[in-house]
Amino acid sequence: MASRTQNPGIQTPENDQENQQNPVTTLATTPWRRIERLSLHLNPFSSNHYDLSHQQMKMLICAARAKKIEVKVVELSSFMRGKHRDIQEQVFDYFKSRPELQTPLEISKDEHRELCMRQLVGLVREANIRPFKYVVEDPAKYFAIAEAVGSVDMSLAIKLGVQYSLWGGSVLNLGTKKHRDKYFDGIDNMEYPGCFAMTELHHGSNVQGLQTVATFDPLTDEFIINTPNDGAIKWWIGNAAVHGKFASVFARLMLPTHDTKGVSDMGVHAFIVPIRDLRTHKLLPGVEIHDCGHKVGLNGVDNGALRFRSVRIPRDNLLNRFGDVSRDGKYTSSLPSISKRFGATLGELVGGRVVLAYSSNGVLKIAATIAIRYSLLRQQFGPPKQPEITILDYQSHQHKLMPMLASTYAFHFATLHLVDKYCEMKKTGDEESVGDVHALSAGLKAYVTSYTAKSLNICREACGGHGYAAVNRFGSLRNDHDIFQTFEGDNTVLLQQVAIDLLKQYKEKFRGGSLAVTWNYLKESMNTYLSQPNPVTSRWEGEDHLRDPKFQLDAFRYRTSRLLQSVAARLQKHSKTLGGFGAWNRCLNHLLTLAESHIESVILERFIEAVRSCPDEGSRSALKLVCDLYALDRIWNDIGTYRNVDYVAPNKAKAIHKLTEYVCFQVRNIARELVDAFDLPDYVIRAPIGLQTPGEAYSQYTQHVGF
Numbered sequence: 001m002a003s004r005t006q007n008p009g010i011q012t013p014e015n016d017q018e019n020q021q022n023p024v025t026t027l028a029t030t031p032w033r034r035i036e037r038l039s040l041h042l043n044p045f046s047s048n049h050y051d052l053s054h055q056q057m058k059m060l061i062c063a064a065r066a067k068k069i070e071v072k073v074v075e076l077s078s079f080m081r082g083k084h085r086d087i088q089e090q091v092f093d094y095f096k097s098r099p100e101l102q103t104p105l106e107i108s109k110d111e112h113r114e115l116c117m118r119q120l121v122g123l124v125r126e127a128n129i130r131p132f133k134y135v136v137e138d139p140a141k142y143f144a145i146a147e148a149v150g151s152v153d154m155s156l157a158i159k160l161g162v163q164y165s166l167w168g169g170s171v172l173n174l175g176t177k178k179h180r181d182k183y184f185d186g187i188d189n190m191e192y193p194g195c196f197a198m199t200e201l202h203h204g205s206n207v208q209g210l211q212t213v214a215t216f217d218p219l220t221d222e223f224i225i226n227t228p229n230d231g232a233i234k235w236w237i238g239n240a241a242v243h244g245k246f247a248s249v250f251a252r253l254m255l256p257t258h259d260t261k262g263v264s265d266m267g268v269h270a271f272i273v274p275i276r277d278l279r280t281h282k283l284l285p286g287v288e289i290h291d292c293g294h295k296v297g298l299n300g301v302d303n304g305a306l307r308f309r310s311v312r313i314p315r316d317n318l319l320n321r322f323g324d325v326s327r328d329g330k331y332t333s334s335l336p337s338i339s340k341r342f343g344a345t346l347g348e349l350v351g352g353r354v355v356l357a358y359s360s361n362g363v364l365k366i367a368a369t370i371a372i373r374y375s376l377l378r379q380q381f382g383p384p385k386q387p388e389i390t391i392l393d394y395q396s397h398q399h400k401l402m403p404m405l406a407s408t409y410a411f412h413f414a415t416l417h418l419v420d421k422y423c424e425m426k427k428t429g430d431e432e433s434v435g436d437v438h439a440l441s442a443g444l445k446a447y448v449t450s451y452t453a454k455s456l457n458i459c460r461e462a463c464g465g466h467g468y469a470a471v472n473r474f475g476s477l478r479n480d481h482d483i484f485q486t487f488e489g490d491n492t493v494l495l496q497q498v499a500i501d502l503l504k505q506y507k508e509k510f511r512g513g514s515l516a517v518t519w520n521y522l523k524e525s526m527n528t529y530l531s532q533p534n535p536v537t538s539r540w541e542g543e544d545h546l547r548d549p550k551f552q553l554d555a556f557r558y559r560t561s562r563l564l565q566s567v568a569a570r571l572q573k574h575s576k577t578l579g580g581f582g583a584w585n586r587c588l589n590h591l592l593t594l595a596e597s598h599i600e601s602v603i604l605e606r607f608i609e610a611v612r613s614c615p616d617e618g619s620r621s622a623l624k625l626v627c628d629l630y631a632l633d634r635i636w637n638d639i640g641t642y643r644n645v646d647y648v649a650p651n652k653a654k655a656i657h658k659l660t661e662y663v664c665f666q667v668r669n670i671a672r673e674l675v676d677a678f679d680l681p682d683y684v685i686r687a688p689i690g691l692q693t694p695g696e697a698y699s700q701y702t703q704h705v706g707f
């Protein structure tokens, strides 16, 4: 309790004279003896815990002193800036200039929905930021807008995604010229707010199980849309409850036949169905819509449930890029089978995953910034008769937040890479890159959104009681982001797609086929990594070796290769008795670990490449340190796997642990600069405890409650 009264409140290590004595922050100027003494208290790299020789210990700490990285925030942040930071600034500036469009902390569901609509219409019509144009011309710019509006209100980002990625994207990508000509302008300028109606009450992930039907009526040249039973009610459909005028409805296309069955099922297709009158906004005949109600988060989005009763639409409303019906009821398609058409249809929707992976990391940047800035400001306890220390100087706190900061950096480069690959794929349409982007977007969406969801809880907890105040944002970030793990493909289901892809590559390898670009390493790894671990290198424990990108990447790839090889063998064994489906289920956890391991490798590879290409020396050193933390932390988390196969000998495992904690400690020393380099202005961060000017944090917070 005493510490509470001693706490100077708004003082920070930077501006508090007393705290200039803080042992950790003054490492560079403190005499060696003192460092040694204090390091036992605070430094994870304490010789009490680890049996490094005194000389080694001294060298490392001296190195840390000598290498105290001077991070120039401007240089680092200009390297980090995506190509389209300018448009993000336009978004930020627009909302800064329109404070009445800021979402208040307390707002009813209905008001939130209306505000969200006003935000979107304002952005498009007043700020003249036209997301749909960029969906077509420069998807990377569209993704940048989506990330930026997410920091204003995540409901707005999702409403924007429903309008432009889902409803607009289905018209563009599944339709043909006639659809683009007719709907483009209305979608672009928000005169045609629309929905993407795929999910049904009984089927979400299993899209092939959808039951809504669209039966062709040759007499009137129309399709008749029907919900055959309650299980087929379209559920969770964004923009449906209040604002939508149209929906792209996924339904089984039924063609009349002359046999006893009467109809032939051509598989799932998408159809444009008007749902509300363009002028009066009244529901159209045969369309019944109910509100899905209050949600855990994202209450600015009006999700609804739709039932169709013999709703007639012109034949032209079939989005006919992959399959068409002629006036006389004949079906034509350039693709030979229902499953190929289904694959092509869903393949066109990967943009939604790209945007979620990218925006999820945007959320993580905001949360990590708030938590780290606050942890640098907050002081609790300290050595006897000495000033209190900042909570980020506790080893446990570093352990919670520094690997997370490293992951945020790692995801930044990986998701930018995904955006580039997506844009390239859109340009070339090349088959290899389509497969590549499909697996990469599934894997990164699943991995990044799951990681962010867990981290949001950690950030809240790391800020103690003040993290629980709604004004400090963790509650809304956590609630709004949580569903990122589920929509646009449930994460567990998506990781299985990555595993399927890897197994396909593995099979091809043994048939001598070629491997896709991103997964190229498996080609080598099959030969290099699956031989017995080298008993000499498995004992190497020097810092240079452990920080060598080659060692780190090899370790990641080795793990993936082993998981791949072993799960392939297990699948083969079990399928003899359990069949394909049963064998898959028997090995499911193994398969998910494989997919995650693979994605971690891809992320590391991108991070190493980013370090290599960073032109500014100080920024490069900082990034290298952060990259080392990402790599070593992941290796340490899975050390059991490496030990089990003697890839890492006991002495090396110990050295990895020590170095991980030490690097964590070093990253702590540049944590402020690292979060500042995300370049998120205070009016974007908004949480009083996470503001850039630490002196203002407590005062803004006290003002907020009325002092």
Ligand SMILES: Cc1cc2nc3c(=O)[nH]c(=O)nc-3n(C[C@H](O)[C@H](O)[C@H](O)COP(=O)(O)OP(=O)(O)OC[C@H]3O[C@@H](n4cnc5c(N)ncnc54)[C@H](O)[C@@H]3O)c2cc1C
Pocket (backbone or CB within 6 Å): 162, 196, 197, 198, 199, 202, 203, 204, 205, 206, 235, 236, 237, 238, 295, 298, 303, 483, 486, 487, 488, 489, 490, 491, 492, 493
């Ligand atoms: C807020 C919100 C907005 C949405 N917006 C839209 C929209 O605009 N349009 C639209 O069409 N849909 C929308 N959806 C629906 C969303 O896309 C689905 O919820 C999602 O695809 C998951 O499907 P599901 O809910 O049926 O989950 P399920 O598939 O039933 O999954 C339930 C659980 O089972 C597990 N599971 C399922 N299959 C497997 C498997 N093969 N192996 C292992 N585990 C499995 C999952 O991991 C999950 O934990 C929205 C949903 C929400 C909540």
